[in-house]
Amino acid sequence: QSVLTQPPSASGTPGQRVTISCSGSSSNIGSNTVNWYQQLPGTAPKLLIYSNNQRPSGVPDRFSGSKSGTSASLAISGLQSEDEADYYCAAWDDSFWVFGGGTKLTVL
């Protein structure tokens, strides 16, 4: 059971907009920033969004993040086949890092 709650799966067709939610509590998302990671099959996680809504250099602006209270969301617009991956949210919780259980995104 992960501390942060994500839907196990999400899907969309090419060109669509998809959102993935991440629910936490006052000790993690409610008090700290949220980061998102993309994990393509067989590879290491890659930083996708940091500090709630910041994109690292090289991440397309199709990816965006937001946070409200104890929940956060990742939005992917103009869905592409290469976006098919696992997505994880993460936040600091008092004195340790916590992750969501991950959401498997399927591009139909």
Add this chain to the structure above:
Amino acid sequence: QVQLQESGPGLVKPSGTLSLTCAVSGGSISSSNWWSWVRQPPGKGLEWIGEIYHSGSTNYNPSLKSRVTISVDKSKNQFSLKLSSVTAADTAVYYCASVLLGASGYYMDVWGKGTTVTVSS
């Protein structure tokens, strides 16, 4: 940019100690980053193990704290993980990552490729 490379035995016997090292290149381990270990059991999600600062300060996952030791070797620009009393449940891909402090929060910005550790007799 910083690059990270994990290394260590791929097979550990039950009740033994898992030992891994993460070599840091392209930057100094004495920078303002923290240095983390994260693992991923087969077919499952990510689990944070712990982190260390170059001063030796550490933070550990409460669920693993009694079995984990993370240390830093500044002379070799690397940090290490030891996990004792391992069982099959510790079988996973182990990643090391750098933790950066940005303008408004910390985040794991660079990850190693990961190394697979299997616990089996």
